[in-house]
Amino acid sequence: MGASITYAAAGVSIERANRAKASIRQLARGTFNRQVLSEIGSFGGLFRLSGVSDPVLVSSIDGVGTKLKVAVAAGRHRTVGYDLVCHCVNDILVQGARPLFFLDYLAMGRLDPGVVRDIVSGVAKACRENHCALIGGETAEMPGVYRGHDYDLAGCIVGVVERARILDGSAVRAGDFIYGLRSWGLHTNGYSLARTIFFERLKLTPDTPVPQLRMTVGRALLQRHKCYLDDLWPLIRRSAIHGLAHITGGGITGNVPRILPAGLSARILRNSWTPLPVFSFIQQQGDVSSEEMYRTFNMGIGMVVVVPPSHRDVVEKFWRSRNTRFYRVGEIVFSRRSAVEYG
Numbered sequence: 301m302g303a304s305i306t307y308a309a310a311g312v313s314i315e316r317a318n319r320a321k322a323s324i325r326q327l328a329r330g331t332f333n334r335q336v337l338s339e340i341g342s343f344g345g346l347f348r349l350s351g352v353s354d355p356v357l358v359s360s361i362d363g364v365g366t367k368l369k370v371a372v373a374a375g376r377h378r379t380v381g382y383d384l385v386c387h388c389v390n391d392i393l394v395q396g397a398r399p400l401f402f403l404d405y406l407a408m409g410r411l412d413p414g415v416v417r418d419i420v421s422g423v424a425k426a427c428r429e430n431h432c433a434l435i436g437g438e439t440a441e442m443p444g445v446y447r448g449h450d451y452d453l454a455g456c457i458v459g460v461v462e463r464a465r466i467l468d469g470s471a472v473r474a475g476d477f478i479y480g481l482r483s484w485g486l487h488t489n490g491y492s493l494a495r496t497i498f499f500e501r502l503k504l505t506p507d508t509p510v511p512q513l514r515m516t517v518g519r520a521l522l523q524r525h526k527c528y529l530d531d532l533w534p535l536i537r538r539s540a541i542h543g544l545a546h547i548t549g550g551g552i553t554g555n556v557p558r559i560l561p562a563g564l565s566a567r568i569l570r571n572s573w574t575p576l577p578v579f580s581f582i583q584q585q586g587d588v589s590s591e592e593m594y595r596t597f598n599m600g601i602g603m604v605v606v607v608p609p610s611h612r613d614v615v616e617k618f619w620r621s622r623n624t625r626f627y628r629v630g631e632i633v634f635s636r637r638s639a640v641e642y643g
Contacts, residue, residue, distance in 0.1 A: 316411040321439060323417040327424040328434040335400070336433045345435030347401050347458075354463040358397035360388050363454040366491040367521070372449050373499075374506035374518035377415050380453060381422030386527035387488050387548070388457035389430050390603065393529055394544035394559070396467035396536055397459035399432035405454045406439050409446035419453060430529050432457070469559035471542040476606045476632040478566055479615070481531060482625030483602030485523030485578060489549045490597040494521060497586035512581050520578050528603045531624045540615055543606035553595040556604055556640050565635035566604075569643045573627040575600040594642070606632060 325340040338346035349355060364380050364387070371380045381404070389399050404423050406416065416439060427434045437455075446452065461467075486494060498504050498517050506518030513520045535541050543559040556566045570590075579600060583593050593599060605626075607615050619626045635641070 316413060316441065319413040323413060324420050324437070324439065327417070327420050328436075331424055331427040331432065331434040333431075333433055336435055338435065340436060342436070345401065345403065347433065347435060349400070349460065352460050352462060355460050356397075356463050356466060358392045358395050358459045358461055359457065360391040361454065361456040362387055362391065362488075363452070364488050366495060367486075367488055368451065368453060369495060370491065370506065370518065370521045372451070374522060376518065376522055377418035378422045379522050379524050381419040381424075382426040383422070383488050383525040384453060384455045385423055385426030385430065385432065385457075386525040387546075388455055389426075389432065389459075389527050389529055390525075390546040391548075392457060392459040393532060393536075394467060394546050394603075395461060396465050397461040398529070398533060399430055399457055399459045401433045401435045401458055402427055403435065403456045404437035405456075406437070406451065407442050407446060408451040409441070409443050409448065411439070411441045412449075415449075415451070419451075423455070426527065430527055465536070465539075467536070467541065467544055467559075469543045469561060472559060472561055472564060472606050472632055473542065473608065474564055474632050474634050476542050476608050477612055477628060478568065478630040478632065479605040479607060480573060480601035480627045480629040481528055481603040481605065482526075482627075483547070483576070483598045483600055484526045485576065486521065487525040487548070487598055487602055489551075491521070493586070493588070493596055494582055497582055497588075502585060510581065513577050523578075526602050531619065531622060532603070532605070535611075535615055535618060538611075538614070540607065540611040541605060542608055545604040547598040547602055547604060551593070551595045551597055552599060552601060552604065553591075553640050557638050559606070560632075560638035562638060563634060563636070564632050565637065565639050565641050566630060567633045567641045567643055568630040572629045573600060601627070601629065604629075 328340045335348045504517050508517045545555045545559050
């Protein structure tokens with residue numbers, strides 16, 4: 301019989317895991333509120349639901365995609381955790397829900413407590429900003445699955461909406477105005493194409509300055525995913541919005557039809573806003589068609605908002621009071637098919 305083999309010899313260190321989880325516990329506690337009834341480290345997170353009439357729970361799960369590859373190459377990990385939470389908050393916000401709690405999943409080939417802390421600090425920061433408790437998660441060391449410094453990151457969010465206030469697109473009508481809220485960058489979609497252009501075609505590195513962008517490649521590609529909760533929640537409570545579309549995978553072309561009733565289309569005027577410089581750079585340097593750009597990237601519009609004409613002034617006044625960057629980009633029109641029509 302050979303020498304005794306330990307878990308550590310197989311590549312999994314319980315000591316590293318304990319150090320990583322100790323920092324997570326401290327960060328997560330900073331997001332707790334009176335509705336959290338459990339501690340980090342329990343087998344499950346406990347959360348008490350209160351103060352909602354006829355509550356409907358809304359859940360979503362997502363990841364950050366290959367933006368993680370940029371974070372690893374740049375050695376900057378504080379933003380991707382923030383991106384993850386904001387993406388998930390936006391996904392349930394479009395149904396009229398406010399966030400309650402969040403759980404994250406982080407897996408590495410070899411746990412690095414410093415990297416873990418950087419990632420989870422971003423998760424905790426976004427949770428605090430959005431009044432969302434980080435009540436649990438999983439941190440796994442998986443040698444043989446993840447190579448080198450690679451890791452995977454995913455998150456699950458649960459929110460709540462009163463049943464009578466659910467936004468599902470059924471209120472959208474012909475003649476409604478379509479607004480776009482400014483994004484901060486690529487957010488969390490289109491990175492496989494962007495990385496191909498920046499790193500393979502142009503042979504750039506995360507530290508390469510790009511004069512057209514006035515920043516390095518790494519900084520441009522790691523711009524945070526904006527959360528639109530504070531820009532929209534007061535308007536949702538006032539029933540001033542008929543529909544919302546979070547512009548993620550599929551771009552404007554693929555996401556807006558998800559909230560269109562049968563017989564209605566969204567007529568979008570491309571000249572009503574100027575895409576962020578990073579999108580123009582990608583299109584020019586990659587020789588990417590406009591059709592491909594609009595179905596891959598958000599093009600500078602992270603959230604599409606459908607507003608009835610009767611609430612236009614209220615909505616615009618509120619956004620101006622917050623210095624929210626917005627554009628009136630089109631209108632809802634009658635059509636034989638529910639789609640985006642570009643003008």
